[in-house]
Amino acid sequence: MGNIFYGIEPSVYKSQINVPYQWWAGETASKFFMVLRDDKKILGKQCPRCGKVYCPPKKTCPSCFTETNSWKEVGPKGKLISYTIVLRQLAALQKKVPVAFGLICIDGADNAMLHYIGDVDVNNITIGMEVEAVFADDRNATINAISHFKPLT
Amino acid sequence: MAKRRVAIVGTGQTNHKSHRPDVNGQELIHEAVVRALQDAELSINDIDAILIGNMDHFEGINYVDCWSIDGSGGYHKPIMKLTTGGTTGSTLAIGGYHFVASGMFDKVLVIGWEKNSESDTTGAITTAFDPIWDRLVFAGAISGLAVEAQSYMAKYGATDRDGARVSVRDRKHACNNPYAQLRKEVTLEEVLASPMLADPIHLLDVCPRTDGACAVVIASEDCAETITSTPDWIWATANRHTYSYLGDVNWGELDSIADASKELFKKSGINEPRKQINVIEMYQPYSLAGIIWIEDMGIIPRGKGAEYIWSGATDMGGELPINPSGGVIACNPIGATGLIRCAEAAMQVMGKAEGRQVPDVNFAVSTGFGGCMWTDMILHGKNKPNL
Numbered sequence: 125m126g127n128i129f130y131g132i133e134p135s136v137y138k139s140q141i142n143v144p145y146q147w148w149a150g151e152t153a154s155k156f157f158m159v160l161r162d163d164k165k166i167l168g169k170q171c172p173r174c175g176k177v178y179c180p181p182k183k184t185c186p187s188c189f190t191e192t193n194s195w196k197e198v199g200p201k202g203k204l205i206s207y208t209i210v211l212r213q214l215a216a217l218q219k220k221v222p223v224a225f226g227l228i229c230i231d232g233a234d235n236a237m238l239h240y241i242g243d244v245d246v247n248n249i250t251i252g253m254e255v256e257a258v259f260a261d262d263r264n265a266t267i268n269a270i271s272h273f274k275p276l277t
Numbered sequence: 278m279a280k281r282r283v284a285i286v287g288t289g290q291t292n293h294k295s296h297r298p299d300v301n302g303q304e305l306i307h308e309a310v311v312r313a314l315q316d317a318e319l320s321i322n323d324i325d326a327i328l329i330g331n332m333d334h335f336e337g338i339n340y341v342d343c344w345s346i347d348g349s350g351g352y353h354k355p356i357m358k359l360t361t362g363g364t365t366g367s368t369l370a371i372g373g374y375h376f377v378a379s380g381m382f383d384k385v386l387v388i389g390w391e392k393n394s395e396s397d398t399t400g401a402i403t404t405a406f407d408p409i410w411d412r413l414v415f416a417g418a419i420s421g422l423a424v425e426a427q428s429y430m431a432k433y434g435a436t437d438r439d440g441a442r443v444s445v446r447d448r449k450h451a452c453n454n455p456y457a458q459l460r461k462e463v464t465l466e467e468v469l470a471s472p473m474l475a476d477p478i479h480l481l482d483v484c485p486r487t488d489g490a491c492a493v494v495i496a497s498e499d500c501a502e503t504i505t506s507t508p509d510w511i512w513a514t515a516n517r518h519t520y521s522y523l524g525d526v527n528w529g530e531l532d533s534i535a536d537a538s539k540e541l542f543k544k545s546g547i548n549e550p551r552k553q554i555n556v557i558e559m560y561q562p563y564s565l566a567g568i569i570w571i572e573d574m575g576i577i578p579r580g581k582g583a584e585y586i587w588s589g590a591t592d593m594g595g596e597l598p599i600n601p602s603g604g605v606i607a608c609n610p611i612g613a614t615g616l617i618r619c620a621e622a623a624m625q626v627m628g629k630a631e632g633r634q635v636p637d638v639n640f641a642v643s644t645g646f647g648g649c650m651w652t653d654m655i656l657h658g659k660n661k662p663n664l
Contacts, residue, residue, distance in 0.1 A: 137409050143400040145337045148392065150301035183304045186347045189321040 152183040155195070157265035164259045166199040166270075168233045179233035198232035200257040202273065205229050205236045209246045222246045228255055228273050242272030253277065279378035282498035282661055284508030285627075287317025288620035293458045293489030293608045296394040302336055303348035305490045306390050309613075310350055313386070313492035316629075317504055321350035324494070325382040330359040330369045331391050331612030334401035349388055362405055364516075365389060366491065366615025367560065367645025367653035371514045373495040374655075378511075383497045389616035390490035393609070398486055405648045411523050419483060419563075421523065421650065423475035426565040428529030430477065432580075435568060437477040439583035441468035443567035444481050444606055446592055451603020453593070453633040458487045458608040468564075482564040482606070489610030491617045498661070509623035512640075512656040513544035519650060526650050531566075533652035534644065535573040541654045542575070545662065547640070551576045555638040556625050557599045558618040560646040564606065567591075567599065570644075593635070601625065601633040615645030615653060622657045 149157065152169065159165050168179035169192040176185060179198050184191055207226040210217065217223055224241040226249070241249055242258065255273040263269035289312025291297075297305055306329075314321060327349055331341055338344050342358035345351065361368040366389035373387040399417030406412050415421075429435060445465055451457040463481050471480040494504075501508040517533035517540075520526055538550070547553045554576075561567045568582035576597065577585045585591065591599040602621040605614055622643035624630040638659065645653035 139408060139412065141334075141400075141404060143334055143337065143397055143404075145396050147336070147395055148296075148298045148301055150304050151299045152304070153301065182347055183300070184307050184347055186352045189350045189352075 150183065152181050154265070156181050157267070157269065160269040161263045161265045165197055166230055166257060168196045168198040168230065170194045170196055176234040177232055178235050179230045180235070180237050196232060199230040201276065202228040202230040202233075202255055202257075204241070204249070204251055204253045204255055206251055207241060207249055209249070224249055226255070226273060239267070239270060240272035241275070243274035249275070279664060280380045281378060282510060282664060283374050283377045284496055284498065284501035284510045285493055285619070285623040285657070286496045286501050286504040286508050287313050287319065287494040288492070288623055289313030289316055290456050290491040290613070290617060290620060291489045292456055293487045293610055295458060295485065295487060297392065297488040302338070302390065302392050303345055305392065305488065306345050306348035306388055309390065309490035309492040310348065310386065310388060313494050317494045319384070319494060319504065323384055324350065324354065324386045325384050326355040326357075326376060327351045327386045327388065328357050328359060328369050328372050328376065329388040329390070330365045331389065332362065332365060332401060333360050334396070334404050335398075335611065336392055336395050345388070350386070360612070361647060363560065363562070363611060363647030364615055364645035364651060364653045365612045366617065367619060367643065367655065368516070369616055370493060370495075370619040370643075370655060371516060371653055373493065374511050374514055377495050377497050383500055385495045387493045387495060387616065388490065389613035391610035391612040392488045393486040393611060394488050402648065407522060415523065419475045419478060421648070422483070422563045422566070423478050424528050425531070425569065425650070426477050426563070429565060429569045432529050435565065435583045437479065437482070438465065438469060439568060439586065440477065440482050440564035441465045441479075442583075442586050443561075443564040444468045446586070447561075447567070447600050447604045447606040450593060450601050450633065451607030454602045454607070456608070457603040458485055458489070459603070460607070477565070478563050484562045484605045484609035487608050487610040489608065489613050491613040491620050493616060493620050493623065505627070507627040509626040510658045510661050512658045512662040513541050514656075515540040515544075515654045517652050521649055523649065529569070531570050531573045531650055531652065533650055534570050534646075534654070535575070537652045537654045538574040541642070541656050545656050545658075547656070550574065551597060554597060554640045554642055556601060556622070556635040556641045557597065558602060558604070558621045558625075558641065558643045559599055560605055560615055560618050560644045561600065562605050562609070562646060566646075571599070593633070598635050601630060601635055618643040618645065619655055622655070626657045626659050
């Protein structure tokens, strides 16, 4: 293969896209986060039509297209629906590998929440295992008010 | 060509505001969808497919078609996302028309939305332009508009005072619209004294940033008249893109709207738009466009736009009211903006525009405008069109 750049100085324009964002959580998520921070309680929200309790809470039930109307305290225990273990230290990871991400169906809820699985040898994580929320000592009104979920056995 | 007639049978929009911290994007979308379904007296189960769109990068959520389901009602339905910059909302309406006119779907829900408060407008819009040539600061929201205005003023002798008269009109009209963001009249002096953002465009000449959503239900002729006794029939649509590089544009005249108008009026047998069209909802992001683009549309001869505006002909009660809703200068949730124009035009035809209703509307035009000077247009009519 010949030199495809013969006689040409290949010019590359380097730049970056830097767009700042601020996402409004909305009233429903905000209430969930405030109760999590202030009372260390996990809330779900129930659809009046199908009875499903959503945690993370939803303002509208996606299958019924009905506004959820009642808050229910759920958890702090739950069941691990599925998980993955991250072994490569990607720049965006906030923790040191190995990091276990789990989808946790909180007791009393019908959907699952994404969070870290911690306080466990990652090789011992199994689908279906019982887990419990561990609250952060220094809590702000975000999902990080829960530090991680730890297996009960 | 359309295989069958198509009508808008219901519209809904949020009460648009600068910030909606009480809802996330999905919840905002849901408000508009519920209102559109209520207006059409339909349930989400009646809807066959959904089209949704917003501006790329504005909320930093790329797969809005999937992400929005909690709000859109799209659970287990076909959904497609369309995004074409400023024209997103009008392109969504045209896409909905295609979905139904083609015979593929009977009842389509079209949703445009934006949470403009969640990001940086100019930063996001800059990504629409060529990274090698056109991404100096110029390529944001306002600079291209200022270049158009400068070019037009040099050609035809218009002034920023002429532009201000358009702002005064739109802001006055917005007071009749409970959904508009800016519902306070402004005077010529206030517009001219407001900060100069990009010469000759002052702060009060240009659109605000808005959080809002709009939804429209589009139905086939097989069911439109059973849904509503006053469907808004879509007579024709037209879409034009001209250039992608800023240096190729014919500044001072909007070639895309001129060409789209010709197609729209030819398709529907309109020879004298000024007389045959009763109301226009124009995607007019800044004031002088309200003068330039009605010339391009062939409503007024070149260079006569300002005189026509000053005569009051485009005010409520005038010969051809433009933007009874208050238009884009009063409210601009960008991904929804083009669809709001469409919905407002539909409401005029359906007789549902309440305090901003123009009497006896037979034909209404709605438009969409985007970035490098492209255009969408829709002709709405009270009577059934010929196929």
